[in-house]
Amino acid sequence: MCSVYCEWIILKKNLFSQKGSAKHFLVKLLCFSKKGFLGPIGDDLPSLIPLLFGLVIFFATFSFAFQVFDRGNLAFDDAVKIVKISQGLKGDSYLGSAEEFFQSCQEVSVRGLNFKAFIVDYPKATIAMGAPGPPRFKILELTNEYPSTLHNFGVFSVADVPNCPFESLNPCPLACVSSSDLPILTGNERIQTRMFPIAFQDQKKCMPFENPLTDFCNNSGFIVRPLTLVVVTWRG
Amino acid sequence: MLNLKKVFNSRAQSSVTDAMYFLIIIAGLSAFMFVISNSYGQSIDRQMDSQYRVEYANSALKTVLYSSLPRNVNQSLAESTEVDYLLTAIKEDYANTRSLSPQTQLIVLDTVKAVMQPVSSAFDFMFFIYLPERVFADITPSGTGTGGTAVSTPGGTGTDASTTPQASQLVLLILKKTPIQTGSPISGRPDLGNEIPTGRNAFLVNNEVYFFCQPPDFQFITNRILPRLANLAKPLESRVYLSVFQRLGAGTGTETFDARANLILWTPTQFTDDELTKLDCDPESTVRASLPASP
Numbered sequence: 001m002c003s004v005y006c007e008w009i010i011l012k013k014n015l016f017s018q019k020g021s022a023k024h025f026l027v028k029l030l031c032f033s034k035k036g037f038l039g040p041i042g043d044d045l046p047s048l049i050p051l052l053f054g055l056v057i058f059f060a061t062f063s064f065a066f067q068v069f070d071r072g073n074l075a076f077d078d079a080v081k082i083v084k085i086s087q088g089l090k091g092d093s094y095l096g097s098a099e100e101f102f103q104s105c106q107e108v109s110v111r112g113l114n115f116k117a118f119i120v121d122y123p124k125a126t127i128a129m130g131a132p133g134p135p136r137f138k139i140l141e142l143t144n145e146y147p148s149t150l151h152n153f154g155v156f157s158v159a160d161v162p163n164c165p166f167e168s169l170n171p172c173p174l175a176c177v178s179s180s181d182l183p184i185l186t187g188n189e190r191i192q193t194r195m196f197p198i199a200f201q202d203q204k205k206c207m208p209f210e211n212p213l214t215d216f217c218n219n220s221g222f223i224v225r226p227l228t229l230v231v232v233t234w235r236g
Numbered sequence: 237m238l239n240l241k242k243v244f245n246s247r248a249q250s251s252v253t254d255a256m257y258f259l260i261i262i263a264g265l266s267a268f269m270f271v272i273s274n275s276y277g278q279s280i281d282r283q284m285d286s287q288y289r290v291e292y293a294n295s296a297l298k299t300v301l302y303s304s305l306p307r308n309v310n311q312s313l314a315e316s317t318e319v320d321y322l323l324t325a326i327k328e329d330y331a332n333t334r335s336l337s338p339q340t341q342l343i344v345l346d347t348v349k350a351v352m353q354p355v356s357s358a359f360d361f362m363f364f365i366y367l368p369e370r371v372f373a374d375i376t377p378s379g380t381g382t383g384g385t386a387v388s389t390p391g392g393t394g395t396d397a398s399t400t401p402q403a404s405q406l407v408l409l410i411l412k413k414t415p416i417q418t419g420s421p422i423s424g425r426p427d428l429g430n431e432i433p434t435g436r437n438a439f440l441v442n443n444e445v446y447f448f449c450q451p452p453d454f455q456f457i458t459n460r461i462l463p464r465l466a467n468l469a470k471p472l473e474s475r476v477y478l479s480v481f482q483r484l485g486a487g488t489g490t491e492t493f494d495a496r497a498n499l500i501l502w503t504p505t506q507f508t509d510d511e512l513t514k515l516d517c518d519p520e521s522t523v524r525a526s527l528p529a530s531p
Contacts, residue, residue, distance in 0.1 A: 047255035054262035061266035065273035072277035199302040
């Protein structure tokens, strides 16, 4: 409407010839200085909306992608460290003695990652003999209760090994931890587990007789048991 | 002139149009970045997982072969006065009879089961020991061979031996196979279109998982089964070279050669009836039933 009026005024009234008048000023202001709807800046104001929207979308996606890359890189870093820990503990899959296992545990040095390593008799650990229900693998229960014992667990001393019979119902694992003051798990940690079969050379020792009819002591030689090395890691 | 003025007065529209173009481009780039970030690291994850499985297979193979067993199989490991490596028992048994007794086979199976238990729910596997193809020297007791070139083999005895090329020979093959039934997943409901597997697949309905196989031609495994698994199930293989495998020759001499122990893991897949027939497998229960009753 405004542009139609301006055209009519210019063509019909010829007000340009009347310079200095208020009408001339108004016509000039409304009809000739106006290049768009509002003005040079006002005309661009509507375009700011999709611009801002686009920028918000771009930066939101950018930050999301960075978070994903960051998380992925952290996971890869952890995976490499887990491989390093596992190879340090496993060696060539043949452990000559418990002392060798503890020595390997001490030599493994990884920053930023807590770990606990077990050597367990996996078939026995997963089955509670004679108990109903599904098999229980309670050795790996890393609940809030367990770390309180883990906190005081420390590293098994060699003297404790003979007190840890493999043939009992609750196999006592050879275990080592990354440090003696592990933080208690809160439940939000990302826990990763790796299991490897290892051949463990065990000295034949005299064990406490559970059944005098079947148990007897034989100190000679050694036996190689197929056991499982379990490595559990989490970020502190 | 009127149209030109209309064009001049509509300059603000181009800014909005430019902004819309910008928005479209940004939306496209953001979608592309979103897709890339979702797939970031998947191939590395797969490689790390694959590496872990290979390491597991390597460790499992060594553990199985180095495990001890009591010389008297009726005793437990802790109470036995004499123990030896499982590999030694395999070599001894094979040297005497050129085959493994059911007892030795079951001891190997129990050890393999214990070692593979952490991953057995997710993978099928095959453990086999074989003698690779080579030229074997037939040693005659009197040394009077039929001619030919003498072949010196480590540990071999006799002279004037003839050479006989021999194909690869299987010593032991243990197959762990997850039962996979065809047809309707609901069994026992013929009205729902359940198809009962026929042929060799029929024994899978009995939930037999472990088998001892003796294919007449070892090449069937290397030329048919393994390539098929490579196409379908991405198998992971571990191999160990075993030395000083001996067996009695035709006379009083012995032949010494190298063997191979392989452990192959793959995600569960179904074999055809023809393949199972050619593998000639017996379930574990059949072999256990053939054992003499213990006193």
